[in-house]
Amino acid sequence: MARITAGVGSSHVPLLGVAHDQGKERDDYFGPIFAGYDWTREWEKQEKPDVVILVYNDHASAFDMRFIPTFAIGCGERYKPADEGWGPRKVPDVIGHPDLAWHIAQSLILDEFDMTIINEMDVDHGLTVPLSMMFGACEAWPTTVIPLAVNVVTYPPPSGNRCWALGEAIARAVESFPEDLNVQIWGTGGMSHQLQGARAGLINPEWDNRFLDLLEAEDDAVRHIPHIEYLRETGSEGIEMVMWLIMRGALGHKVKTLHRHYHVPCSNTAIGHIVLEPNT
Amino acid sequence: MARITAGVGSSHVPLLGVAHDQGKERDDYFGPIFAGYDWTREWEKQEKPDVVILVYNDHASAFDMRFIPTFAIGCGERYKPADEGWGPRKVPDVIGHPDLAWHIAQSLILDEFDMTIINEMDVDHGLTVPLSMMFGACEAWPTTVIPLAVNVVTYPPPSGNRCWALGEAIARAVESFPEDLNVQIWGTGGMSHQLQGARAGLINPEWDNRFLDLLEAEDDAVRHIPHIEYLRETGSEGIEMVMWLIMRGALGHKVKTLHRHYHVPCSNTAIGHIVLEPNT
Amino acid sequence: MSHLDIHAYLAEFEDIPGTRVFTAARARQGYHLNQFAMSLMKPENRERFKADERGYLDEWAISEEAKQAVLARDYNALLDIGGNIYFLSKLFSTDGIAFAQAVSTMTDMSWPEYRQMMLDGGRSPEGVRSIREGR
Amino acid sequence: MSHLDIHAYLAEFEDIPGTRVFTAARARQGYHLNQFAMSLMKPENRERFKADERGYLDEWAISEEAKQAVLARDYNALLDIGGNIYFLSKLFSTDGIAFAQAVSTMTDMSWPEYRQMMLDGGRSPEGVRSIREGR
Ligand SMILES: [Fe+3]
Ligand SMILES: [Fe+3]
Incomplete structure (x- = not known):
């Protein structure tokens, strides 16, 4: 039986990909950021997940304005890094897990989630930066990946409540997959950031850390934070944090925190990172 | 305030488009089919809807296997008839209603339906045949249209229950649109048909008529018919009838039947047609 | 919500005589076959295919078995290897039937x-x- | 489910200082502007744009106001007319900043x-x- 063994939350700032790709991980600016991922890189070497369900958002890379899926699940064999305007990142192709992905997709639709199934797409920094953060440089990613793309660009994104419920449904789907697989679920994006207008550069460490506290909590109060609160408190792009709720919803009521990290700044952004495991 | 004034159910067999386009509406074969739409064509001339929310499925025309949205709502300005292999039908372009469509799309996402928003696509016989059946030949369609495409090709399609609930949510969304608009909702596809394999040509008039009875009923028992029953009883493509439940769910508990029509055969298919109005 | 089990849901489809439901398994097997069929929506592709069916088929990542079934218009065989009828219908219209x-x-x-x-x-x-x- | 009212939901976004939330209204207004920006993901389009910005812009169904704002790299103006920052970022990378x-x-x-x-x-x-x- 497949099982979700851990949940990982992480920012996915494109500049982290640049820093990694250009060998700047340990310079004065990036050192304190990457130091917070050292623990996780060692832990992932022990954990050796077979599959990562990687919740992220496409940043106008695979999807343009013609099609805007709320929840899209990648059921394909492999995905290439997208050219976001600088040429594609020189990182390995992302290898899918179509068996589990289709199983989850079918289960979610039966469970009344209105998924869009994707068989071919390129994946942008939202997906490849977390892979670099968690695994460092590699010839091939040490896990297969099921991309789960969430619309957080065109309003409204899905509610926090809906995201949490999707996580719960993903957990049920994974549990009903017969093969013995070690599955992790990652929620990415956030934390505080606003990339536009006069208020750009907004950072709210108190709110971000309270959000991390709520993720660690036994109750599910965090699912009820309205969109407007993310926007007011953490900047217009802080809304990406709703994606962490999919990860958290998949872990069940009680969780144990294995690791937590917070740093300001990275580019326009606060960096947040947490590793949780289900505690049943 | 916009209001849903009627629901229309209809088959959307491509051959009906051919018959219409080639002037065969009154021949021996097609005469009895089109006769059942005469009432509706007259009624539509009186009703003059401003907008039709047209629930249909794409038959491998706008969507190929790369993207498979469960529920896709067209928010664009206009849509061209698709080339399904014979060249596009020579019928008018379909004019959208982006104001209401975006309002519905946004409302549905807030209401926890995981919609895919579509801004550009071609529309196939699933959408243009019902327009021809209800309006006949015209220089321009006498209404704007909001296409609502449902996946009923790749399994699983949405459950009957989910379709009904979507209809209810559409009704709430329409009611909260400030402009005074006469809105109809059409459910298309069906009835009995199987287009493949040794069992092709299956027709089950008893079941089809019971389905029409259930649509007329005050309760919502029809939403609970499982997919397997459609498949066993009405053929593999009879599953399209789940789309009628979106129409029916939007009309509220009690409905009044204005018109009903059933005929066998049309090509491989049974023709069903019903006109309902909310009865509150 | 009912939390239906997908295995039980899918198993029932195999119990319908003379019918292949287009499940994920079939969708995956027939992926490139269906994409080939879909390509025939473009008039220029229909012309190219009609002029040299085998040559056109060879541009696609589909099995020899699938190519032979297309050439023979053996639709049951095509369904067995993951073809979907709405995709295959682009072949009907290319043939003008x-x-x-x-x-x-x-x-x-x-x-x-x-x-x-x-x-x-x-x-x-x-x-x-x-x-x-x-x- | 809560059946939130979309009007109340959207109205709150206007209360955030110095911020344009990418609502349907903005998405519609900026549709072709954003599609133009997205086109710069292709290296050949970046080259064509760099060689003749005005000529490339004239291929798109966007207003003169939007074209001037692109030429001036006036991002606040572009946001005001429906540009979205993730789309516009293709312009940052084309400029190499x-x-x-x-x-x-x-x-x-x-x-x-x-x-x-x-x-x-x-x-x-x-x-x-x-x-x-x-x-
Ligand atoms: Fe992001
Ligand atoms: Fe159909």
Whole structure:
């Protein structure tokens, strides 16, 4: 039986990909950021997940304005890094897990989630930066990946409540997959950031850390934070944090925190990172 | 305030488009089919809807296997008839209603339906045949249209229950649109048909008529018919009838039947047609 | 919500006589075959295919078995290897034959026989609802 | 489910200082502008645009106002007419400038000042949460 063994939350700032790709991980600016991922890189070497369900958002890379899926699940064999305007990142192709992905997709639709199934797409920094953060440089990613793309660009994104419920449904789907697989679920994006207008550069460490506290909590109060609160408190792009709720919803009521990290700044952004495991 | 004034159910067999386009509406074969739409064509001339929310499925025309949205709502300005292999039908372009469509799309996402928003696509016989059946030949369609495409090709399609609930949510969304608009909702596809394999040509008039009875009923028992029953009883493509439940769910508990029509055969298919109005 | 089990849901589909439901398994197997068929929506591709069917097929990542079945217009074989009828219908229209006529080739009837069956009210569901239950 | 009212939901977004939320209204207004920006993901389009910005812009169904704002790299103006920052970022990368530097041009700070503000912990949310409530 497949099982979700851990949940990982992480920012996915494109500049982290640049820093990694250009060998700047340990310079004065990036050192304190990457130091917070050292623990996780060692832990992932022990954990050796077979599959990562990687919740992220496409940043106008695979999807343009013609099609805007709320929840899209990648059921394909492999995905290439997208050219976001600088040429594609020189990182390995992302290898899918179509068996589990289709199983989850079918289960979610039966469970009344209105998924869009994707068989071919390129994946942008939202997906490849977390892979670099968690695994460092590699010839091939040490896990297969099921991309789960969430619309957080065109309003409204899905509610926090809906995201949490999707996580719960993903957990049920994974549990009903017969093969013995070690599955992790990652929620990415956030934390505080606003990339536009006069208020750009907004950072709210108190709110971000309270959000991390709520993720660690036994109750599910965090699912009820309205969109407007993310926007007011953490900047217009802080809304990406709703994606962490999919990860958290998949872990069940009680969780144990294995690791937590917070740093300001990275580019326009606060960096947040947490590793949780289900505690049943 | 916009209001849903009627629901229309209809088959959307491509051959009906051919018959219409080639002037065969009154021949021996097609005469009895089109006769059942005469009432509706007259009624539509009186009703003059401003907008039709047209629930249909794409038959491998706008969507190929790369993207498979469960529920896709067209928010664009206009849509061209698709080339399904014979060249596009020579019928008018379909004019959208982006104001209401975006309002519905946004409302549905807030209401926890995981919609895919579509801004550009071609529309196939699933959408243009019902327009021809209800309006006949015209220089321009006498209404704007909001296409609502449902996946009923790749399994699983949405459950009957989910379709009904979507209809209810559409009704709430329409009611909260400030402009005074006469809105109809059409459910298309069906009835009995199987287009493949040794069992092709299956027709089950008893079941089809019971389905029409259930649509007329005050309760919502029809939403609970499982997919397997459609498949066993009405053929593999009879599953399209789940789309009628979106129409029916939007009309509220009690409905009044204005018109009903059933005929066998049309090509491989049974023709069903019903006109309902909310009865509150 | 009901939390239906996907395994039980899918298993029932195998119990319908003479019917292949387009499940994920079939969608995956027939992916490139269906994408090939879809390509025939473009008039220029229809022309290229008609001019050299084999050459056009060779541009696609599909099996030799699938190519032979396309060349033979063996629609039952194409369904068995993951073809979907709505995708394959682009091949009917490229050939200029009616949908119902193409469908009839999948049955044990000739096209006139099939057409007559439809005129007579279609195929009865009696006995072809369930293999297991024989009804 | 809560059946939130979309009008109330959207109205709140207008109460955030210095912020344009990418609502349907903005998505519609900026549709072709954003599609233009997206086209710069292809290296051949980036080259064509760089060689003749005005000529490339004239291929798109966008207003003269939008074209002028693109030529001037006036990102606040582009946001006002429906540009979305993730689409517009294809223009940053075409210009070869860092995301944060491009973002700084939308504020009342120079790039060094903005960068220093970020190093100092970023912009405080104090006073810029709500216009109405002045907090
Ligand atoms: Fe992001
Ligand atoms: Fe159909």
